Every structure is written in structure tokens, then in C-alpha cells.
Amino acid sequence: MSRRLSPLAVYNFLPKKNCNDCGVPTCLAFAVKLIEGTVELDACPHLTDQQKYEIEQLVLPPVRKVIFGRRKTVTVGGERVLHRHELRLHNPTAIALDLDDEEQDQVIETRLQSINNFRIERAGQTLGIDAVAVLSTSKSPDRFRKVVKTVSETSNLPLVLCSLSPEVLEAGLEEVKDDRPILYSATAETLQRFIELSKEFKCPICLTSKDLAELRALARKAMNEGVIILLAPITPATNLHEALLKLATIRRAAIEHKYQELGHPIIAFPISESYSKEERWRDSVVASMLMMRYADILVTHSLEMPLLLPVFTLRQAIYSDPRYPASVKTGLYTYGTPNSESPVLLTTNFALTYYLVSGDLSAAKIDCFLLVPDTQGMSVLNAVVGRQLTSEAVEDLIHQTQIEEKVTHRKLIIPGLAARLRGDIEDATDWQVIVGPEESSEIGSFLKKTGWTA
Amino acid sequence: MVEDLYRLLRPKLELPSIRYPGRISIARLGATSQERGTRKRSAEIGGDIDFPFFTLEGPAALRPAVAMEVFDKPLGIPILVRESLGSATEDPVEWAKKCARECPINAIALRLVSSDPGLDDTSSEECARLVKLLLEEVDLPLIIFGSGNDQKDPAVLEKVAKAAEHERILLSAATLKNDYERIAYAALRYNHLVLSRTECDPPSQRILNDHLLELGLSSNQIVMDPTTAALGYGVEYSISIMEQLRLDALKGDKSVQMPIAAITSYTWNAREAWSEDEKLGPIKVRGPLWETHTAISLFLAGAGLFIMLHPDSVKQFTKILSEIFPKNTQTRQDG
Numbered sequence: 096m097s098r099r100l101s102p103l104a105v106y107n108f109l110p111k112k113n114c115n116d117c118g119v120p121t122c123l124a125f126a127v128k129l130i131e132g133t134v135e136l137d138a139c140p141h142l143t144d145q146q147k148y149e150i151e152q153l154v155l156p157p158v159r160k161v162i163f164g165r166r167k168t169v170t171v172g173g174e175r176v177l178h179r180h181e182l183r184l185h186n187p188t189a190i191a192l193d194l195d196d197e198e199q200d201q202v203i204e205t206r207l208q209s210i211n212n213f214r215i216e217r218a219g220q221t222l223g224i225d226a227v228a229v230l231s232t233s234k235s236p237d238r239f240r241k242v243v244k245t246v247s248e249t250s251n252l253p254l255v256l257c258s259l260s261p262e263v264l265e266a267g268l269e270e271v272k273d274d275r276p277i278l279y280s281a282t283a284e285t286l287q288r289f290i291e292l293s294k295e296f297k298c299p300i301c302l303t304s305k306d307l308a309e310l311r312a313l314a315r316k317a318m319n320e321g322v323i324i325l326l327a328p329i330t331p332a333t334n335l336h337e338a339l340l341k342l343a344t345i346r347r348a349a350i351e352h353k354y355q356e357l358g359h360p361i362i363a364f365p366i367s368e369s370y371s372k373e374e375r376w377r378d379s380v381v382a383s384m385l386m387m388r389y390a391d392i393l394v395t396h397s398l399e400m401p402l403l404l405p406v407f408t409l410r411q412a413i414y415s416d417p418r419y420p421a422s423v424k425t426g427l428y429t430y431g432t433p434n435s436e437s438p439v440l441l442t443t444n445f446a447l448t449y450y451l452v453s454g455d456l457s458a459a460k461i462d463c464f465l466l467v468p469d470t471q472g473m474s475v476l477n478a479v480v481g482r483q484l485t486s487e488a489v490e491d492l493i494h495q496t497q498i499e500e501k502v503t504h505r506k507l508i509i510p511g512l513a514a515r516l517r518g519d520i521e522d523a524t525d526w527q528v529i530v531g532p533e534e535s536s537e538i539g540s541f542l543k544k545t546g547w548t549a
Numbered sequence: 550m551v552e553d554l555y556r557l558l559r560p561k562l563e564l565p566s567i568r569y570p571g572r573i574s575i576a577r578l579g580a581t582s583q584e585r586g587t588r589k590r591s592a593e594i595g596g597d598i599d600f601p602f603f604t605l606e607g608p609a610a611l612r613p614a615v616a617m618e619v620f621d622k623p624l625g626i627p628i629l630v631r632e633s634l635g636s637a638t639e640d641p642v643e644w645a646k647k648c649a650r651e652c653p654i655n656a657i658a659l660r661l662v663s664s665d666p667g668l669d670d671t672s673s674e675e676c677a678r679l680v681k682l683l684l685e686e687v688d689l690p691l692i693i694f695g696s697g698n699d700q701k702d703p704a705v706l707e708k709v710a711k712a713a714e715h716e717r718i719l720l721s722a723a724t725l726k727n728d729y730e731r732i733a734y735a736a737l738r739y740n741h742l743v744l745s746r747t748e749c750d751p752p753s754q755r756i757l758n759d760h761l762l763e764l765g766l767s768s769n770q771i772v773m774d775p776t777t778a779a780l781g782y783g784v785e786y787s788i789s790i791m792e793q794l795r796l797d798a799l800k801g802d803k804s805v806q807m808p809i810a811a812i813t814s815y816t817w818n819a820r821e822a823w824s825e826d827e828k829l830g831p832i833k834v835r836g837p838l839w840e841t842h843t844a845i846s847l848f849l850a851g852a853g854l855f856i857m858l859h860p861d862s863v864k865q866f867t868k869i870l871s872e873i874f875p876k877n878t879q880t881r882q883d884g
Contacts, residue, residue: 178789178792178793178796179785179788179789179792180789180790180792180793217781218781306562307562308562310562311562334872335869335872335873336608336872336873336874336875339601339602339608339873340602340605340608342602343600343602343603344562344564344602344605347564347567347603348562348564351567352564352565354564376834376837376838376841376865377865377868377869379838379842380838380841380842380845380865380869381869383842383845383846384845384849384869387845387846387849387850388602388849399830399834400828400829400830400835401829401830401831401834401835401838402830402834402838404821404829404830404835405780405821405835405838405839405842406842408780408781408821408842409780409784409842409846411781412780412781412783412784412785412788413785413788413846415785417785417789446783447749447778447782447783447786450778450781450782450783451782451783453820454779454782454818454819454820455818457820457824458818458823536818540667
């Protein structure tokens with residue numbers, strides 16, 4: 096129900112020269128992009144400070160952006176909508192791993208190595224851990240200082256320094272003076288000290304309160320002081336029901352009701368208080384739920400691949416841009432261990448089509464090659480009608496991928512929905528075209544039924 | 550200073566209340582003896598006035614219902630599921646009984662795989678006999694899937710509907726490509742519900758629902774299946790389509806005010822759910838968790854009926870649901 100800002104309202108403050116100095120052909124188009132958050136206001140060199148101020152008031156995202164870290168930086172927040180289909184979600188939830196300062200030095204170093212080396216390869220992206228959250232379990236400023244020093248020497252990742260005590264945090268901060276860590280977390284009692292630390296070390300602070308009205312008051316105070324803040328409305332002890340309710344309430348208040356005090360990124364800790372091996376799946380599921388319901392930073396504990404992989408995968412999914420058809424890389428993909436006699440199939444680079452075909456080929460355990468032409472993210476039927484999938488495209492791809500050197504036969508299986516391209520492809524290449532099923536789930540039985548032989 | 554401000558502001562955060570004009574209808578699966586059925590209890594889904602956790606009254610109007618899938622022929626069952634359930638997967642009735650006994654579920658979903666003309670082409674009569682047997686052997690509400698064959702399904706579902714008269718089973722599925730009229734009439738005549746299935750396309754969903762409504766089905770007799778894509782294989786499409794349908798429904802679009810089903814068993818096609826690749830971590834943890842993640846993301850997007858496959862996924866998902874819905878029953882919290 097949020098009222099969308101009209102581009103014309105922003106346009107009124109722009110120079111209206113259509114000079115293209117910002118890289119966008121017209122001022123109106125620039126206004127649209129400002130509202131979407133896809134260009135920065137500074138891109139326009141012709142604005143007075145007053146105009147800038149007016150526009151900022153209009154286009155500032157209802158959830159403020161927070162950037163932390165130095166050698167590596169992470170941006171969180173900057174969100175404008177509650178549901179991705181309304182525009183898109185901008186800055187993916189940062190996934191931070193906790194590091195307990197009470198652990199022995201050796202354990203800490205090993206864990207840091209594991210955090211640094213953790214990698215997930217998925218859909219053409221290489222993903223890693225985004226940040227390290229150092230927890231002052233020992234409550235000792237000296238110990239905290241030492242561990243923070245170790246972390247900053249071992250890792251480039253941005254930090255979240257966690258303690259309720261300003262003294263402990265200050266000890267740690269002195270080791271990472273210019274690194275812009277996040278301080279977690281201020282309460283009503285300590286806010287004043289945190290504000291001072293934030294000003295001295297130029298770092299964002301988190302605000303904690305169980306009560307949303309108090310949280311709002313704390314935020315107002317910090318904002319008046321010009322401090323950059325994040326909200327920490329829940330702790331690991333908060334029950335899941337209450338946690339999700341609070342996060343949804345805060346985000347809705349920020350986006351739909353324009354409560355500026357609640358328009359800041361949210362940090363959450365999906366870590367079970369009692370960590371038993373049988374229940375370890377729970378942290379993973381809770382992390383995903385908190386992410387879906389607007390947590391901008393998740394501090395979690397387990398580095399186990401099967402627990403993190405689904406969380407990273409879901410993040411990749413919900414932060415993809417729904418306005419453009421998702422596409423995969425053009426080229427040749429292999430399944431199983433194909434040889435020179437294995438079937439060669441064709442699909443499109445529309446992500447959903449590709450993933451379905453890919454999943455079905457894998458599920459059917461077929462050893463084969465899959466040709467993926469650039470259909471500009473169109474599905475098979477649309478690409479045939481829209482002429483993104485043509486015999487020329489197929490011919491080019493056959494050459495580019497050098498598939499003719501990989502197989503001895505010249506038989507191409509095309510999607511049933513692309514049947515009409517059969518003749519054209521046969522004319523353009525010296526390949527024989529076999530029209531496959533319309534549904535990729537039937538490829539397995541299709542190959543069996545037709546008794547694939549090269 | 551902060552205390553002063555806090556006192557100046559109201560002590561409790563009061564948000565302007567958002568009351569959408571629309572409300573999701575309630576579909577009741579399974580009829581008890583009160584309605585001339587034989588189910589021990591019904592499963593109610595829907596009733597929402599907002600997205601989960603968006604109202605302060607509760608996470609959702611009703612706790613989602615969870616069904617488990619059984620196949621009439623042990624074909625294409627993921628290895629992990631077979632390992633978990635053992636020999637029970639060889640017989641649909643044993644499979645269903647085991648699920649009902651060991652998992653906290655609200656319904657059984659029977660998939661008549663073998664009725665596919667390309668497979669055994671099991672006759673509609675034979676399918677109906679199996680449904681009848683299942684009704685005698687388990688007391689949970691039933692969801693009956695055809696094989697997905699557009700020509701055969703309506704005939705199969707019609708016979709099944711007749712054999713299960715008054716039981717309020719969910720006939721799955723009416724699509725724009727099959728003879729949905731025949732399925733709708735069977736539901737009307739024998740007192741059942743219809744799953745309205747479209748492929749990732751809200752406008753088609755609206756059209757199909759409208760057709761079903763025009764044929765005389767009430768909104769309470771329809772459950773939508775706007776396609777479940779697995780985590781990592783397009784789940785974001787399912788999430789956005791469900792959120793879009795839900796938002797339209799809340800804003801008053803009566804064509805899409807039905808509860809939504811998520812068929813997370815499709816998750817098992819995802820490579821991550823079955824691949825032995827050790828780089829991805831032990832499959833025994835990864836597989837079920839993949840289905841659980843798909844389920845929880847679609848729950849938050851608004852789905853109210855979950856048709857699942859792996860017992861561990863069901864246990865994980867229902868454990869989370871129990872945490873969120875403190876009352877363990879499917880009680881309605883009116884808004």
C-alpha cells in the first residue's frame with residue numbers, strides 16, 4: 096500500500112536540460128532511476144545544494160543505507176519495497192560469522208582461516224562470508240583488544256564488534272581505528288557513550304531494545320546526533336514468532352508508514368542458545384526466515400556447507416532483479432561424463448528454463464551436452480516467436496563451442512516448442528535435427544524410447 | 550535525555566492499522582461424519598487478512614496444513630526418501646499409513662503416477678479403487694493427483710471423485726490445458742475441492758480461477774497452485790507470484806482470494822537435494838533441508854498448504870510451525 100513517488104515530483108528539481116552529462120539521456124529518465132535507486136544523485140553535475148537537498152528528501156530510500164568495513168566493504172539496507180516484485184530488493188543480506196573471544200588463540204585462528212576460505216560457487220557467482228562478528232564473551236577489554244587485533248591481521252572482512260560495554264568496544268576499536276566496524280549494541284543506558292564512540296571512530300552503531308517504542312526513541316536520539324545506526328530488536332533468546340513479528344513490523348513501519356526512526360538496516364542473530372547437533376538445521380532455517388523477513392545482517396555460527404548453502408542460495412534468489420528475465424551464461428554445458436557418442440541438446444538461456452532443463456538432465460542421470468544460446472533471457476516459446484532463437488544463433492553457437500570436435504555424430508535434439516526451427520537449422524548447419532519433447536522432464540524417457548544412438 | 554524523549558513518545562509503538570478490503574477464503578479439506586464423510590478431522594487453510602507476521606494478532610490466520618505425498622507406483626522416488634521410508638514406498642497404502650503414524654501431518658497426497666498412458670495406463674476404475682482403499686486405511690483428508698496427463702487426468706479424477714463422494718478431497722489438478730470443466734463438475738457433484746494449477750503466470754491463474762468460479766465452484770472449494778519452483782531453481786518466481794497473488798487478493802481481487810498450495814516435493818529435482826557431491830556437504834543433511842527451506846520461504850510468501858515428500862523435511866517444517874503457532878491446533882485467530 097506504499098504510495099510510489101512520481102518521477103515528475105523529482106523531475107521538478109532537476110535542471111531539465113537533457114544534457115546527458117549524468118549518462119542518462121533525459122532528466123525524466125534520470126528521475127526514474129533515482130527513484131529506483133539505480134543512479135546516485137551526484138551523477139548530475141548541475142544541481143545546487145538546495146536542489147540536492149530537496150531531491151534527497153524525496154528519493155532517500157525509506158530504509159537507510161549503511162556501509163561498513165574498509166579493506167572490504169559491505170553495503171546493507173537501502174531498501175524501498177516490502178515485496179521484491181514491487182521493484183527489487185537492493186542490497187543482499189550480509190552473512191557474518193561469529194567469533195568468540197573466549198576461545199583459545201589457536202581455535203580462533205583456525206576458525207578465521209575457515210571463514211576466509213569459505214566459498215560457494217553458484218549460478219556463475221562466487222560467494223563468501225561477508226563479515227566477522229567478534230563477541231566479547233570474556234567481557235575483558237584486554238582480551239577483546241587482542242582478538243580484534245588478530246582478526247584484523249588475518250582477515251580483510253568487515254567487522255561487527257559485539258559487547259554491551261563501551262569500554263570493551265573502545266579497547267577493540269583502538270586496534271581497527273579506521274576500519275569502520277559496526278558496534279553492537281547500545282541500550283538506553285549506554286547510548287550516550289556509543290554516540291561518542293561512533294563520532295570518534297566514525298562507525299555505525301546498533302541499537303537494542305526489546306520494546307519497539309523505546310527503540311524508536313533511541314533511534315531518534317542517535318539520528319539527531321548524526322550517527323549512522325542499525326536496529327537490533329531481537330536477541331538469540333527472542334522466540335521465533337516474536338522475532339519475525341518484530342522485524343516485519345519495523346520494516347513495514349519504515350516503508351509503508353514512513354517512520355524514519357525505524358528506517359534502518361536490521362541485524363539479527365540466528366544462533367540457537369542451546370546448540371545441539373541434532374538441532375543444527377534450525378539455525379539455517381531461522382536464518383532464511385529472518386532474511387526473508389528483512390534482516391539485513393545475519394550473524395550466525397555454523398560454517399557447515401549444507402547449512403549455509405541453502406541460505407546463500409535463497410539470498411541469491413530473492414535479491415535477483417525481477418524486472419529483467421534472469422539469464423544464464425551462453426555456451427556449452429555438460430552433464431555427467433559425456434563422450435563423443437553422447438546426445439547434444441539445445442535450450443535457451445532464460446534462467447528458469449535452463450534450471451529446469453538442467454535439473455531434469457541431472458535427475459535423469461543422462462550423460463550429454465547442452466547448448467545454451469543467447470536468447471536474451473527468453474523462454475523457448477517466446478524466443479522462437481521473438482526470433483531470439485534462430486538457426487543463425489544455433490549455427491554460431493555450434494562454431495563457438497566447438498561441439499563438432501567433441502562429438503563424432505551430427506544430431507541435435509531441440510525443444511519440442513522449437514519444432515518449427517527444424518528445417519532452418521538443418522539448412523544452416525550440417526546437423527540432423529531431432530525434435531525432442533516439450534517438457535524437459537520427458538527428455539530421459541524420450542531418449543530411452545527413441546533409443547538414442549549416435 | 551533519552552528517557553525524556555521516551556516519555557514524550559507513547560510508551561507503546563502504535564502503528565496505523567492496515568486493513569485490506571480483501572480476505573483469503575477458507576478451504577476445508579476432508580469431511581468428518583458431520584458432513585457425511587469419514588475423516589477423523591478436517592484441515593482448514595486460508596482465512597488470511599494479511600501476509601504472515603504482518604498483523605500483530607498472529608503469524609497467520611490459520612496454521613498451514615502439511616500433507617505428505619505417496620506414489621501409487623514406486624517410480625522416480627528420490628533415494629533419500631526411499632531410504633528414510635524403507636519398503637513402505639512400495640505400497641501406497643503402507644506408505645500413507647507410515648506417514649500418518651510417524652509424521653505430524655494433516656493430509657495425505659496420493660499421486661496416481663501409474664495412470665499415465667505412457668506408463669501403466671492404470672484405468673480410472675483401478676485408481677478409484679485405490680482411493681477407496683486409502684480412505685478406509687487412513688483417516689486423514691486426501692489430496693489426489695492424476696499423473697499430470699492432460700487427456701487422462703479429468704477422467705481419472707472424475708472416477709475418483711465419485712468413489713470418494715462427500716469426503717472433500719482435493720482433486721489435483723485443473724489446468725487451462727485439460728478439461729477442467731469435467732473436474733469442476735465432478736467436485737460439485739460429489740462434494741470435493743479443486744486444485745487450480747497454472748505455470749508461473751498470475752494472469753492465467755486469474756483466468757482459470759474465474760472459469761472454475763463460473764462453473765459454480767465456490768471460492769472455498771478452490772486452492773491455487775501457481776507452481777512451486779525449488780530453491781535455487783526459480784523459487785524467487787514462486788515467491789513473487791505468490792506475494793503478488795496475495796497482495797491482489799487482499800486489495801479485493803475476488804478472482805485470486807483462494808488459499809495457495811506449495812508443492813515442495815518438486816524440490817527433489819534440484820541438484821542440491823540429491824547430488825552426492827561431497828563439496829556440497831553430507832547429502833543426508835542437505836537434501837531434507839533443501840525442501841524445508843523451499844517450504845519456509847513459500848510460507849512467508851503466503852502459501853497455506855504444503856505438499857511435501859521427505860519425512861525429515863516435514864518434521865523440520867512442522868517443528869518451526871509449532872514454534873511460530875504456539876497453539877498446536879489449527880485454530881483461527883480472527884482479525
